[in-house]
Amino acid sequence: QHSRAITYYSTTFLNFGGHENQYLSTDVYVLALNAESGDYLWHTFHGESKWNEEVYGIAADKERVFLVGKADAEFFGCWPKLSGSDTDWYVIDPDNMERVERLCQPTRAYQGGNDAWVMALDATSGKYIKHTFLGSKASDDWGEAIAIDKDGFPVVAGSSSKEWNYDNHVHYNDSPRNSHSGGFDMFIARLARSDLEYHWHSFFGGTDDDWATAVTVDGNNKYFLAGYSQSNWSVRDVSPVAEHTVPVPDYDFVVMKMNNEGGYKWHTFRGGKSTEDVPHSMALSSDGATLYVVGEVRGPWKKYGDGDPLHGFSGTVGITDMAIVGLDVTTGKSKWHTFWGGLGADRAYSVATDPTTGDIVVGGTGDVSWKGDDNAEPIYTFPHVDGSLNPNFSVLKLSNYKFVINASVSGGNGSITPAGKTLVKPGADQKFTFEPGAGYCVAQVILDGTAQDWSRTTYTFSKVADDHKIEVVFKRMYYTITGSAGTGGTISPSGAKTVGRGASREFTVTASEGYVIDTLTVVKGTTTETITASGQTLWRYTFQNVAANGSITATFKQFHTITATEGNGGSISPSDQTVENGKSVTFTITAETAKGYVIDALAVDGNIVSAASGQSTYAYTFTNVTQNHTISVTFKKPQYLTITVSAGENGTISPGTSQIERGTTKAFTIAAASGYGIDALTVDGSVVAGASGTSAYTYTFAKVSENHTISAIFKQQSQFTIRTGLGTGGTISPRKDTTVTIGGSQSYTITASTGYVISRVKVVKGTTSEIIEDAAGKTSYAYTFTNVQADGRIEASFEKPATTYTI
Known part of the structure; x- marks a missing residue:
């Protein structure tokens, strides 16, 4: 029906597939040909007359041929003995032929459903040796690939829908060494060479479907398993080298390595997002360092550490290209990958390496013709039929990128491209580009350990025929920048300084005491720049990304410094x-009133400016500045206390209820209305005795530390008291306090003593007072209180008159 694979050993090619005719089911066939001439050697069929047997893998050495496949019913290793005539077997219904004897029994019987099967044949004659089945009644199991390890044991790979055990084995554990995870999982099993007896098996995969397609063994007897997976998964909590591209259910290549007892080494995924990628075959490089995996992909792959593909995806996404990827057998990391194909569907089904040259040969199919590198035409023309698409064999030969050039930078300060390990085809040229860092240039290249001076930014290895190592060395480029300063200050550093190209150099300009910067001039190559630094005492300037010689020159002028400092809760401007x-210059002090601050103390050169205390803003001006000064301010959040005022009818207390800062002093004046006097003055509930009976009284709260109350009540009174006050140099009559009936009058005579005159007379009536201007300078003066309505007072002071001399 169709051929699935081919293997080679010694001088013989072996091909296998299925056979079908009108009456008989599909059987397995194996054909052996001479490898040099193609001459026939032998062929054979195996299977069951009524059921289909499918074969998917073959492996052979000089003694044995091993086959693997899938069967949906039990079959035996050789034909049964039948009753009746078999002369015309091709027209006889097989169900009417009695099976007399079943020969060639399997080592392990068919379990049910689809079972994987393995068969061993003699390589020389093709005769049957043994066969066995793998799987369980509850699972569907497919045998997909087979290899022979270095001990001669067959290694089988396939896929199973459920976990199964190898029951009733006397030597080996019947449980898998790694459990089934769900869906279809890949399985790998090792069998005995002689009778295909079971050694061990293991499952790998995630909760979605995972299908095995290839297995191979390296020179160190390590096993490699390839397949395709729908999702990302780990093995015993070990993550893959490269993760699945997701989302499911798209398939990615999956490749894994283990030892010959199934001990896990690594696994990795490769593929493109939202595409289906299926591997079909594997081969090892001639030196065993690289594992080549080939298959079919429906789009370009996600970019990993191996960079872009050596040859890009050729077709439309969704139409397959052949894919070849080279993996490091030690780490599982991808060294390179490439795609080949045309606008039709192209698939890689097998791969082999030339043991002499190491070249890679890939076999597959393609729908339409396509070209190689540099538009190379195929060796044989693609046969089209009436312009229609028809799959043809395709064979692709690739260089193994045999040589390696390791590229690096010695000492840093630049880069080399490509860096690290570069794979080079034999006879090809390889160019490297050097990119100096800022301020650097190429100084040397070190080729295979030998240094040579070099100034160009590229180097090319021509017609590569060996491995190489290249290192590039960069050196710094330098320029001179000169700093100078006039009288009244300094510049640091001073004089000519060497600066690397692309580097930076800072200069600090400092004015001496009593000076400030006047001018600052910067020269960069042919460009001159004036820096706005005038009036500053300190300035820093940095030459950045230096690319030319330059200079910086400072001059100074005399100035004075006013240092401004501020505390929390406000600001002083300018600084x-x-x-x-x-x-x-004027400084403005502003308290943060929104936060409850006022000015606490403003000090200029250490002296307190009392007018500023308690203000929210204040301006202070230094005039005709001839020396250095300081101005500092602190702020406070004052705590206010309340003095509650209450006055009855016919009198007042002034001021009224007040908010007073803690620690301050506040005076209140109590005044009775005309014809009334203070009946009682009460402070914090206690009566102030001296206020009663007076028409006016002053009460002072000193250094207030708590809230207070002050209240007064008034009463009508029939008489008032007028008191006197007298200074030195005269008399007042009457001198004693006088009681006057309401509405009455009281006269006073003021007389200066000899040698004195009246200097001032002050009259107080209740809460009002006045100065009697007419009395000044006289020796006597009379004053009368009329219509008395409140307490009063009259005061007199005296002075000696000026002396006049006539010359």
Whole structure:
């Protein structure tokens, strides 16, 4: 029906597939040909007359041929003995032929459903040796690939829908060495060479479907298993070298390595997002360092550490290309990958390596013709039939990228491209590009350990015929920048300084005491720049990304410094100032009133400016500045206390209820209305005795530390008291306190003593007072209180008059 694979040993090619005719079912066939001439050697059929047997893999050495496949019913290794005539067997219904004897029994019987099967034949004659089945009644099991390890044991790979055990074995554990995870999982099993007796088996995969397609063994007897998976998975909590591209249910290549007892080494995925990627075959490089995996893909792959493909995806996404990937057998990391094909469907089904050259040969199919590198035409023309698409054999030969050039930078300060390990075809040229870092240039290349001076930014290995190593060395480029300063300051560093190209160099300009910067001039190559630094006492300038010689020159002028400092809760503006001699500058202090702050203390040169205390803003001006000054301010959040005022009818207390800062002093004036006097003055509930009976009284709260109350009530009174006050140099009559009936009058005479005159007379009526201007300078004066309605007072002071001399 169709051929599935081919293997080679010694001088013989072996091909296998199925056979079908009108009355008989599909059987397995094996054909042996001479490898040099193609001459027939032998062929054979195996199977069951009524059921189909499918074969998917073959492996052979000089003694044995091993086959693997899938069967949906039990079959035996050789034909049964039948009753009746078999002369016309091709027209006889097989069900009417009695099976007399079943020969060639399997080592392990068919279990049910689809079972994987393995068969051993003699390589020289093709005669049957043994066969066996793998699987369980509850699972579907497919044998997909087979290899022979270095001990001669057959290694079988396939897929199973459920976990199964190898029952009733006397030597080996019947449980798998790695459990089934769900869906279809890949399985690998090792069997005995002589009778295909079971050694061990293991499952690998995730909860989605995973299918095995290939198995191979390296020179160290390590096993490699390839297949395709729908999802990402780990093995005993070990993550893959490269993760599945997801989303499911798209398939990715999966490749894994283990020892000959199934001990896990690594596994990795390769594929493209939202595409189906299926491997079909594997082969090892001639040196055993690289594992080649080939198959079919429906789109370009996700980019991993191996970079872009050596040859890009050729067709439309969704139409397959052949894919070949080279994996490091030690780490599982991808060294390179490539795609080949045309606009039709192209699939790689097998791969082999030339043991002499190491070249890679890939076999597959393609729908339409396509070209190789540099538009190379195929050796044989693609046969089209009436312009239609028809799959043809395709054979692709690739270089093994035999030589390696390791490229690196010695000492840093630049880069080389490509860096690290570069694979090179024999006889090809390989160019490397050097990119110096900022301020650097190429100094040397070190080729295979030998250094040579080099100034160009590229180097090319021509017609590569060996491995090489290249290192590039970069050196710094330098320029001179000169710093200078005039009288009144310094520049640091001073003089000519060497600076690498692309580097930076900072210069600090510092004015001496009493000076500020006047001018700052910077030169870069042919460009001159004036820096705005005038008036500053300190300035830093940095030459950045230096690419030419340059200079920086500073001049200075005399100035004075006013240092401004501020505490929390407000600001002083401007900040520190340098003021030209004789000039003025104003500072504004602003408290953060929104946060409850006011000015606490403003000090200028250490002296307190009392007018600023308690203010929310204040301006202070330094005029005609001739020396350095300081101005500092602190702020406070004052705590206010309340003095609650309550006045009855016919009188007042002034001021009214007040908010007073803690620790301050506040005076209140109590005044009775005309014809009334204070009946009682009460402070914090206690009566103030001295206030009763007076028409006016002053009460002072000193250094307030808590809230207070002050209240007064008033009463009408029939008489008032007028008191006197007298200074030195005269008399007042009457001198004693006088009681006057309401509405009455009281007269007073003020007389200066000899040698004195009246200097001032002050009259108080209740809460009002006045100065009697007419009394000043006189020796006597009379004053009368009329219509008295409140307590009063009259005071007199005296002075000696000026002396006049006539010359």
